[in-house]
Amino acid sequence: MTLEILGISVLGMFLFGYIIVASIDFGAGFFNAFSTVTGKQHILTKIIHRYLSPVWEVTNVFLVFFFVGMVGFFPKTAYYYGTTLLVPASIAIILLAIRGAYYAFTTYGGLKHKRYTILYGLTGLFIPASLSSVLTISEGGFVTMEKADPVLDYWALFTSPLSWSIVVLSLTAVLYISAVFLTWYANHAKDEAATELLRKYALVWAGPAIITAAGIIVEMKGHNPEHYQRLLDLWWLFALSVVLFAGTVYCIWKRRAYGLAFGLLVGQFALAFLAYGASHYPYLLYPYLTLYDSFTNQSMAIALVVAFIAGLGLLIPSLYLLLRLFLFNKEYVEGNRNDEHA
Amino acid sequence: MGNGDSLFFSRVLTELTLSFHIIYATIGVGVPLMIMIAQWVGIKKQDEHYILLARRWTRGFVITVAVGVVTGTAIGLQLSLLWPNFMELAGNVIALPLFMETFAFFFEAIFLGIYIYTWDRFKNQKKHLLLLIPVAIGASFSAVFITIVNAFMSAPQGFDLVNGELVNVSPLVAMFNPAMPTKVAHVLVTAYMTSAFVLASIGAFRLLKGSDHTYHKKALFLMMKLGLIFSIATAVIGDFSGKYLAQYQPEKLAAAEWHFESEKGAPLILYGVLDNGEVKYALKIPSALSVLAHGVPNAEVTGLNEFPKDEVPPLYIHYLFDSMVTIGMGMTALALVYVIGTWRKWRFVVSKWFRWLLVLGGPLSIIAIETGWWLTEVGRQPWVLRGILRTKDAATTSGHVDTMLLLFACLYLILGVGSVVVLIRMFRKNSVEQELEDRASEKAGDIR
Numbered sequence: 001m002t003l004e005i006l007g008i009s010v011l012g013m014f015l016f017g018y019i020i021v022a023s024i025d026f027g028a029g030f031f032n033a034f035s036t037v038t039g040k041q042h043i044l045t046k047i048i049h050r051y052l053s054p055v056w057e058v059t060n061v062f063l064v065f066f067f068v069g070m071v072g073f074f075p076k077t078a079y080y081y082g083t084t085l086l087v088p089a090s091i092a093i094i095l096l097a098i099r100g101a102y103y104a105f106t107t108y109g110g111l112k113h114k115r116y117t118i119l120y121g122l123t124g125l126f127i128p129a130s131l132s133s134v135l136t137i138s139e140g141g142f143v144t145m146e147k148a149d150p151v152l153d154y155w156a157l158f159t160s161p162l163s164w165s166i167v168v169l170s171l172t173a174v175l176y177i178s179a180v181f182l183t184w185y186a187n188h189a190k191d192e193a194a195t196e197l198l199r200k201y202a203l204v205w206a207g208p209a210i211i212t213a214a215g216i217i218v219e220m221k222g223h224n225p226e227h228y229q230r231l232l233d234l235w236w237l238f239a240l241s242v243v244l245f246a247g248t249v250y251c252i253w254k255r256r257a258y259g260l261a262f263g264l265l266v267g268q269f270a271l272a273f274l275a276y277g278a279s280h281y282p283y284l285l286y287p288y289l290t291l292y293d294s295f296t297n298q299s300m301a302i303a304l305v306v307a308f309i310a311g312l313g314l315l316i317p318s319l320y321l322l323l324r325l326f327l328f329n330k331e332y333v334e335g336n337r338n339d340e341h342a
Numbered sequence: 343m344g345n346g347d348s349l350f351f352s353r354v355l356t357e358l359t360l361s362f363h364i365i366y367a368t369i370g371v372g373v374p375l376m377i378m379i380a381q382w383v384g385i386k387k388q389d390e391h392y393i394l395l396a397r398r399w400t401r402g403f404v405i406t407v408a409v410g411v412v413t414g415t416a417i418g419l420q421l422s423l424l425w426p427n428f429m430e431l432a433g434n435v436i437a438l439p440l441f442m443e444t445f446a447f448f449f450e451a452i453f454l455g456i457y458i459y460t461w462d463r464f465k466n467q468k469k470h471l472l473l474l475i476p477v478a479i480g481a482s483f484s485a486v487f488i489t490i491v492n493a494f495m496s497a498p499q500g501f502d503l504v505n506g507e508l509v510n511v512s513p514l515v516a517m518f519n520p521a522m523p524t525k526v527a528h529v530l531v532t533a534y535m536t537s538a539f540v541l542a543s544i545g546a547f548r549l550l551k552g553s554d555h556t557y558h559k560k561a562l563f564l565m566m567k568l569g570l571i572f573s574i575a576t577a578v579i580g581d582f583s584g585k586y587l588a589q590y591q592p593e594k595l596a597a598a599e600w601h602f603e604s605e606k607g608a609p610l611i612l613y614g615v616l617d618n619g620e621v622k623y624a625l626k627i628p629s630a631l632s633v634l635a636h637g638v639p640n641a642e643v644t645g646l647n648e649f650p651k652d653e654v655p656p657l658y659i660h661y662l663f664d665s666m667v668t669i670g671m672g673m674t675a676l677a678l679v680y681v682i683g684t685w686r687k688w689r690f691v692v693s694k695w696f697r698w699l700l701v702l703g704g705p706l707s708i709i710a711i712e713t714g715w716w717l718t719e720v721g722r723q724p725w726v727l728r729g730i731l732r733t734k735d736a737a738t739t740s741g742h743v744d745t746m747l748l749l750f751a752c753l754y755l756i757l758g759v760g761s762v763v764v765l766i767r768m769f770r771k772n773s774v775e776q777e778l779e780d781r782a783s784e785k786a787g788d789i790r
Contacts, residue, residue: 057411057451064415065444071422072441075433082426086740093419094753097412101757104408105764108401149739296434303438303513311445318452318476325456 003301004291007073008277010308011066016273018062020177020266025059026124027178029099031201033121036114040197047186047194049107056103058322060096072304076294080285084143084152085134092130099123128170136163138285139224150288162219169212173269176202176209180248180265184258199252206249210242213272230279237275244268349734351743352424355750357719359417361712362754366410366761368711371485371530372537373403374450374478376565381471383564391557392564393467394777396474399541402765404458409761414447416750424743428726428736431508435501436494438513443487450480482530489529493521496718497590498727520590524583525718531579532714535572536707538565539673543704546697548774557774562700563684569703570677576670581634588635591728592644594721597655598663599631600624601645608632608643613664616657655723662717669710673703 028048035044071078099120106116136157137143143150157163179202186194217238220228231238244264251261282290295301377396384392422429453476464470494500500516501508545562548555587595595601600611600621608631614624629639636643646654676699683691690696726733 055455057407057455058448060411060415061444061448061451064418064447067419067422068437068440068444071429071433072437075430075437078422078429078433079426082422082424082429083738083740086423086738086746087742089419089423090746090749093416094749097416097753097757100412100415101408101760104405105760108404108764108768151740296437297509297511299511300434300437300513304441307438307442307445311442311448314445315448315452318449322452322456325460 003298003305004295006305007069007295007301008291010305011069011073012273012277014062014066014069016270018059018066019273020269021055021059021062023128023174023177024181025056025178026128027174027176028182029124030121030175031178031182031198033118035197036117036121043193043197047189047191048182055322056100058319060100063096069304069308073296073301074284074291074294075296076289077284080143080150080289080294081134081137083150084137087152087154088130088133092127095123095127095130099127124174125171128174129167132166132170133157133163136160136166138280138283139220139227143285143288160223162216162223165212165215165219169209169216172205172208172212176205177265177269179205180252180258180262183252184262187258195258199255202252203249206245206252210245227279230281231275234275234279237271237278241268241271241275244271348739348741348743349737351747352737353733355743355747356417356420356424357716358747358751358754359413359420360715360719362758363410363413363417364711364715365708366406366413367485368533368536368708369403369406369540370410371481371533372535373399373406373541374454374474374481375534376537376541376568377403378471378474378478379568380561380564381467381474385467385471389560390778390781391560394557394774394781395561395564397461398769398774398777400458401768404454405761405765405768407454409757411447411451413754413757424738425726425736426738428731431731432494432498432727434508435498435511435513435516436491439487439490439494439517443484443491446480446483446487448480450477450484453477453480485529485533486526489526490517490519490522492718493525494519495726496525496722496728497521498730503730521586524579524586527579528576528583531572531575532711535569535576535673536704536711538569538572539677539707540704541565542569543701546700546703550694550697550701553774555774557778563681566677566680566684566700570674570681573670573674573677577674580667580670584634585637588643591721593646593649593653594655594659595635596644596646596649597657598659598717598721600657600660601631601643602647604642604645604648606632606642607640608635610634611660612667616660652724655721659717659721662713662720665713666710666717669706669713673707673710676700676703 032041032044032048035041102116102120106113106120137152139162143152179198183195183198183202186198217228217231220231245268247264248261248268251257251264282292284291284294296304377399380392380399381396384390384394384396453473457470457473457477460470460473494516497519498516499519500512500514502510542562542565545558545565548558549562584595599608600614600616601608602619607629609626609628610630611621612625612627614621616622631643632639632641635641680691680696680700682688722728724732724734726736
């Protein structure tokens with residue numbers, strides 16, 4: 001394995017981690033808001049807050065980690081993506097900022113009002129949409145070189161069916177991932193009403209999630225035939241992913257093994273993510289930037305890998321502690337502990 | 343919009359983001375240490391007040407952390423969005439500390455979450471102290487690593503420049519650049535100092551506004567003692583920084599001091615105005631600049647005239663330098679008088695006017711942090727990587743920076759107002775007296 005592949009794998013892992021934890025977070029915010037509008041807030045709010053509160057900050061770090069690592073391992077991406085992403089990334093930052101800050105304000109500061117809850121829920125849908133524009137741009141066709149500087153064609157981006165398909169995919173995936181996780185969590189907390197409601201959401205969003213995902217592959221045929229061909233070469237990974245998807249839906253449908261259902265879901269997305277990433281190889285920005293010509297120098301790459309291993313040595317035990325104290329602490333999850341912050 | 347406009351707006355947006363971020367970041371670095379110390383004192387003295395102090399500070403701290411985290415994310419991404427050419431070049435050499443900073447941040451985030459959500463889970467208070475240690479370490483280390491990145495921009499090294507490409511990179515040499523020791527030390531102690539004075543000013547304000555509880559007196563005294571220690575450390579490190587500048591970045595020192603001609607026994611210029619290249623109404627301390635720069639009164643200090651015109655930083659940084667140094671000295675004196683006065687029971691240290699001075703101390707320290715950073719950053723102009731990359735060559739070519747500036751300005755306004763309103767509400771609603779009573783009745787009745 002070359003350092004380039006190692007670097008992109010590390011980043012891929014963190015991006016995947018972010019996709020999962022952020023989806024749970026964004027979806028939870030949306031379901032919370034939705035339940036406020038439909039008058040079912042009493043069922044969901046408690047369970048959602050009990051999960052989100054200790055981890056919201058950690059979710060944010062996954063994203064920072066990904067983009068700092070990206071610029072670290074592949075400094076040229078700062079030039080290409082930095083120049084072209086100014087507007088979509090700035091919008092995502094602003095929404096993330098409002099979301100993060102107002103989460104803290106409402107949870108700890110007692111700034112409780114319906115409109116904040118709804119605003120919070122809506123930002124959770126706009127952020128994946130604005131972040132997913134990176135995926136679209138990476139497919140090529142939206143960036144042109146003017147006087148040796150990359151320029152983003154906003155009109156092409158906004159009118160492209162591919163970019164809207166990716167936006168829709170990100171939304172359905174967010175809601176599906178979140179609903180499955182929260183179903184398991186609510187069941188774990190022995191909160192039957194919440195489990196039932198979330199189970200319904202999970203089943204509602206399962207269909208759209210898989211349909212849009214399949215749709216992207218079709219879109220790709222017209223947009224980037226080279227990538228499409230590579231996607232087809234990896235058909236067996238996608239097939240495996242669909243099998244796992246079926247497993248998740250089956251468990252949820254039969255109201256059993258919600259933990260396993262969530263595990264299968266993570267597997268499903270991991271396989272699809274891996275297949276998508278592998279088929280994208282070796283391009284970071286089609287056709288201008290590949291993994292190899294943007295890679296940092298040898299000594300920095302080694303230093304980053306060493307720092308990464310040392311960092312994980314510190315993080316994994318800490319994350320384990322966090323999970324043990326909250327996610328897997330029966331008394332905390334069931335709300336029997338009164339040590340939620342005063 | 344041409345690149346000239348992009349450059350201007352990119353500079354304004356970066357300055358705005360950083361100026362807003364460092365208020366919360368400084369608190370974010372310093373306050374965890376204060377919380378940890380309060381918890382420790384509480385355990386050692388078996389005094390409930392200090393434990394409560396740690397908790398109440400933490401509750402407010404969470405709000406500032408939230409704003410710090412989101413604005414930190416903003417500046418992290420803006421580095422690439424607004425300065426793509428800089429990140430492309432510098433990323434090759436300085437990615438390591440940037441990467442390590444996120445680890446420190448991660449570490450802090452995890453343990454802060456644990457600490458807040460385990461308020462009373464453990465009977466033994468020492469376990470809560472153990473959770474605070476990684477929070478404080480993580481907070482300080484993220485400051486260390488990010489300051490290393492900044493120090494590199496002032497003193498780039500650890501690579502060879504061949505045809506505009508950086509080769510033979512050694513990440514560790516880049517990290518341990520000559521600017522790093524003084525910068526890191528200065529950033530850390532000023533963050534501790536500022537946080538101590540900010541917390542002290544809250545205590546002083548409560549005492550002024552009617553509450554006469556010993557809780558506030560303990561908080562005020564503890565923070566002023568710590569503030570004194572850190573402000574003395576700041577002065578000492580400030581002196582080292584002067585010596586660093588004289589050796590490695592003489593144009594910044596000369597511009598900050600309006601020192602035009604190279605001379606021996608150079609005077610230190612305090613205050614004054616610049617009128618057509620002439621310094622007026624200034625206070626001159628003979629030979630002091632030579633002492634600051636080289637440690638001996640008749641050493642020669644390089645003047646601004648020795649540098650090419652297009653490499654001289656703007657001269658207004660002198661005012662920034664003055665503000666920073668004046669506030670630093672003033673706060674050291676104030677803290678010294680307060681601490682000695684409290685020991686010797688001087689009457690005036692508990693008087694109204696003196697307490698108002700203590701209240702002022704917090705905001706003043708934050709102003710000193712701001713002016714200090716502006717001095718550092720503007721004093722490095724016209725370079726973004728000193729001697730290698732000029733700021734004008736580093737900015738984005740994208741249009742729309744002006745619109746983004748407007749959007750971010752609105753964001754910071756919302757976050758600034760929001761955080762202040764929430765913090766005030768939080769502590770108004772739940773007074774110390776109330777909380778102490780609640781805790782006592784909880785313990786007595788053991789409701790839980």
